Amino acid sequence: MSDETVTAAFLIIGNEILSGRTKDKNLGFIAEKLTETGIRLSEVRVVRDEEAEIVAAVQALSEAYTYVFTSGGIGPTHDDITCASIAAAFNKPVIRHPEAMRRMRVHYETTGREFNEARKKMAETPEGATLIDNAVSVAPGFIIGNVHVMAGVPSVFQAMILELLPGLKHGTKMKSRSVSCTIGEGTVAVALGAIQDGFPDVEIGSYPYYRAGGFGTTLVARGTDEAMLEDAAEAIRQMIREFGGEPFEARPEGDGER
Structure with missing residues (x-):
């Protein structure tokens, strides 16, 4: 355990959160888990599915804190723009990550469902990103810089957080x-x-x-x-x-x- 202060921010992305249609269930979970590991959750923001807002928030939070965690907006539909927005924040192109493509192709072949263009979108990451394993539904999250990008679905988000925690720098516990x-x-x-x-x-x-x-x-x-x-x-x-x-x-x- 380190004696230094390790800080974090949580960025919730999605129009559905701001409209009240979807109730966020991830904040309490991540706050509890980070506290247990000595990481101080210092700021939480909620932004719309708009690239400029996501880019501005990611850049500001990434500079201010040891870690940034995001939820929402990495699905297969047109309004899932988190990947492209975070790529823009880091001035990186979006690619179809080879390992993500491999995992998802195997998954869809095994389940007998078509690995169509919409589903391939969930294999996209900014160039240079590393993957966050998804033990629930295969489609991975990703890490670029100090930003950890995860799905908004609570069961998937929680599985990804538990996957990440052992590899994070831990601070002095409060x-x-x-x-x-x-x-x-x-x-x-x-x-x-x-x-x-x-x-x-x-x-x-x-x-x-x-x-x-x-x-x-x-x-x-x-x-x-x-x-x-x-x-x-x-x-x-x-x-x-x-x-x-x-x-x-x-x-x-x-x-x-x-």
Whole structure:
């Protein structure tokens, strides 16, 4: 495990996400898996199926983060323009990747379906890209530079993420401390801000809850330094006591409300 900070961005591509017709199911999965490996998901964007928007987002995110992951738009239809757009972002031509063609030809011959022109489109990559295996439906994703391009179908996307993770650079894992209380977050907001100022290397978040007719707040401290994290958590506990509350570690179940 590396001591360096490894960062990532997730780019969701597709008109259907922005219209609400399709509900994204990939963000929660990738966020959880990256956190487990010490990679900090730092930004998420959603863009339309428009080349200029995809190119601009890919170039900006690729420069800003260690890794970029994309979902959507690498299928066989006319509106699946992710491959061509990412090729444009890297100033590369689109080719039919020989190994992708071989895998897909074998697959369609085995299943007795025609390997037609539309399906051959799913073997296209920018020139110089490497493949991401697809254990679900054969058609691969691809990697170019630090950008990892995957299908939007959740089962395929998740399989590709699991394929990628062992080969990625892992950073220092974030640890957390959660302290709950029956005091509203509006009451502790100013004092909590002062604690955050005193621990700039610790991320402190406030999450209200409602349970059994009562409101409360869970305060979560996240960081990589175990001792500093515990000091921040203790400062939060002391703050709660100063407001007349009693801190407890388990977050009560219930819907968060502000």
